[in-house]
Amino acid sequence: MAWTREQMAERAAKELRDGFYVNLGIGIPTLVSNYIPPGLSVQLQSENGMLGFGPFPYEGEEDPDLINAGKQTVTEIPTTSFFSSADSFAMIRGGHIDLSILGAMQVAENGDLANWMIPGKMVKGMGGAMDLVAGVKKVVVVMEHSAKNEPKLLKQCSLPLTGAGVVDMVITDLGVFTIDKKGGGGMTLVELAPGTTHEEVRSKTEASYRIAQ
Amino acid sequence: MKKLYPDAQAALAGLLRDGMMIMAGGFGLCGIPEVLIKAIRDSGVRNLTVVSNNAGIDGVGLGLLLDTKQIKKMVSSYVGENKIFAQQYLAGELEIEFNPQGTLAERIRAGGAGIPAFFTRTGAGTMIAKGKEEREFEGERYIMERGLVADLAIVHAWMGDTEGNLVYRKTARNFNPMMATAGKVTVAEVEHLVQPGDINPDHIITPGIFVKRMIHVPNAVKHIEQRTVRRHTEAPAGTAEEV
Numbered sequence: 157m158a159w160t161r162e163q164m165a166e167r168a169a170k171e172l173r174d175g176f177y178v179n180l181g182i183g184i185p186t187l188v189s190n191y192i193p194p195g196l197s198v199q200l201q202s203e204n205g206m207l208g209f210g211p212f213p214y215e216g217e218e219d220p221d222l223i224n225a226g227k228q229t230v231t232e233i234p235t236t237s238f239f240s241s242a243d244s245f246a247m248i249r250g251g252h253i254d255l256s257i258l259g260a261m262q263v264a265e266n267g268d269l270a271n272w273m274i275p276g277k278m279v280k281g282m283g284g285a286m287d288l289v290a291g292v293k294k295v296v297v298v299m300e301h302s303a304k305n306e307p308k309l310l311k312q313c314s315l316p317l318t319g320a321g322v323v324d325m326v327i328t329d330l331g332v333f334t335i336d337k338k339g340g341g342g343m344t345l346v347e348l349a350p351g352t353t354h355e356e357v358r359s360k361t362e363a364s365y366r367i368a369q
Numbered sequence: 370m371k372k373l374y375p376d377a378q379a380a381l382a383g384l385l386r387d388g389m390m391i392m393a394g395g396f397g398l399c400g401i402p403e404v405l406i407k408a409i410r411d412s413g414v415r416n417l418t419v420v421s422n423n424a425g426i427d428g429v430g431l432g433l434l435l436d437t438k439q440i441k442k443m444v445s446s447y448v449g450e451n452k453i454f455a456q457q458y459l460a461g462e463l464e465i466e467f468n469p470q471g472t473l474a475e476r477i478r479a480g481g482a483g484i485p486a487f488f489t490r491t492g493a494g495t496m497i498a499k500g501k502e503e504r505e506f507e508g509e510r511y512i513m514e515r516g517l518v519a520d521l522a523i524v525h526a527w528m529g530d531t532e533g534n535l536v537y538r539k540t541a542r543n544f545n546p547m548m549a550t551a552g553k554v555t556v557a558e559v560e561h562l563v564q565p566g567d568i569n570p571d572h573i574i575t576p577g578i579f580v581k582r583m584i585h586v587p588n589a590v591k592h593i594e595q596r597t598v599r600r601h602t603e604a605p606a607g608t609a610e611e612v
Contacts, residue, residue: 203470204396205543215598220399220591221527221541227397228597238539240546240574241396241422242478245471249491268494278459279467280449286497287471290490320494320510 157351158301158329166191167327167347168257168298172198179203179248179288181258182226184298188257199235201253203284205244208235225284248284249291256292258285260299260323262313265363267323267337269297270315282318289319301328307362309333309343330357333365344368372533372583373562377408380556380582384521385414388441392477392519392548393421393431397450398592400541401430402525402558404584409523410434420444420477420519422470422544424454429592438462444517446470450594469497472514474547479516481550481579486515522552525589526575529559530566533580534573542574549579557583 159167165187172178172192179201180186192198199208202224209224210231218229247253262270269289272282289295302308309326326333332347343365345357354367374380391409395401409417410433417440424443425432434440435453442464448454457463468476469491479487488511492498502513524545527538535557537545549555557575562585 202540204399205540212597212599214601218593218596218598219539220593221539223397223399223540223594225396227399227594229593229595230597232539238537238542240542241470241474241544242547245474249471249475249489278449278455279465281445281447281465281467282469282497283447284470286469286495287491290493291471317495 157349159349160329162187163349164298164327164329167332168296169193171255171257171294171296171325172196173254176254177201177207177247177252178255178257179253179292181256181285183259185257185259186226201244201247202230203241203244203248203288205239205241206230207237207239207247208233245284245287248287251291251293253288253292255294255296256288257296257298258288260297260308261303262308262310262315263297263299263323263326264310264313265335265343265365266340267321267335268313269295269318269323270313272318273316275316285318289322294324295322296325296327297323298327301330301357302360307360309361309363311363330360342366372577372580373531374582374584377404377558377584378411380584381405381408381412384554384556385409385412387414388416389414389520390418390420392517392522392552393419394522394524394543394545394548395430396422396540396543397594398426398430400525400537400543400545401425402523403430404558404586404589405523405556406430406433410437410439413439415439416441418442418444420473420517422446422473424448424451426450426594427453435463442466444468444473446473467497474544476514476517477544477547477551480518481547482516484516486513488513517551519548519552520554522548522555524549524555524557524575526557526559528561528563528568529557529580529583530563530568530577532565533557533577533583534565534568535559535575535580536568536572537574546575549575554581555579556581558586558589559583560586560589562587
């Protein structure tokens, strides 16, 4: 049994530490907020200019001036602060955010990441993704291991990059990989999802990786 | 010098010309200067280059200027909530220059602060870096990005006094404060108009020096792009359903 979307989010939440400031992308990464371990103080950053946000508002209490980066209505909590987009990206680009969890189309064994455009298709833009992967201290990708039987963990990305040598960890439905992006030590499989075999991972992965002892 | 104008048309009089560059504040539909955008549409000015994080949605915000084909080029980080945008782009009628969101914010901040260029790691080694000067600092690759100054900046604020001192509300702040600094002329619309001294000077976000003209928009209509709520029986974050 490979991990479900929720289990992938739960696994990603294990990367949280007390006192972390964290930016979560759209999709599975958003689910990570449901698995913040009790007792940990974690502040979520939203790149449109908000640090510390609460759950969705009760019906009738939505505020058009209070949204997250996915343009969804959210709520304030006692730790909330608001700031401009320049200050928001000073946090991101200045290395003040501890962890960025985001989705991807492709990740290469050297940490290259592609998640913003497919040539020939309508391109919507990179939003804040290029800033996040370039500036945040630790970058964790959460994604399906393969898309329509095409591997997504590759020797080299074929799609235009969001960042070169930026990914520290990849969590898929089949397992967890670390990438030594600075040291050039390549990719390592550090954890298998329950019921997944090394053979299955090998057959669905183009990238070369070693298996942690 | 009086900064307050009776309406948007009066506040924009003499400022608009074909082919100009306009910065428009807002993130999605949050904090957009919608009354000023409508007045720009009604003026009929054409071939605009518009700098804004997004491009509105069909019939709302900058979507209004796309409907009338008044925009020649967008400088944005994320678009495509918008069918007309896609149609015009695919037909070759509309240019788009994608900027990473932080690079866009910093280009505007730099432009307003008289900084012609800066280096950033964002986009190094990607197609964004093409044609840009690249340098290494402390072993890391950086690319050079240029500061941006627009002919006109339009911004939306929650409160302003007649000196042009502005306060924003919650996440409606976003790009508005930087854009206020980076227009050769900046026009602000404010929901609540007050007199000098009514705003605690410690709370002013945009000092009036950056604002040349302003209007009062007491009945501003605000839009929600993604209305997400939870039921009263639910408590934890993120468990709500989207409606």
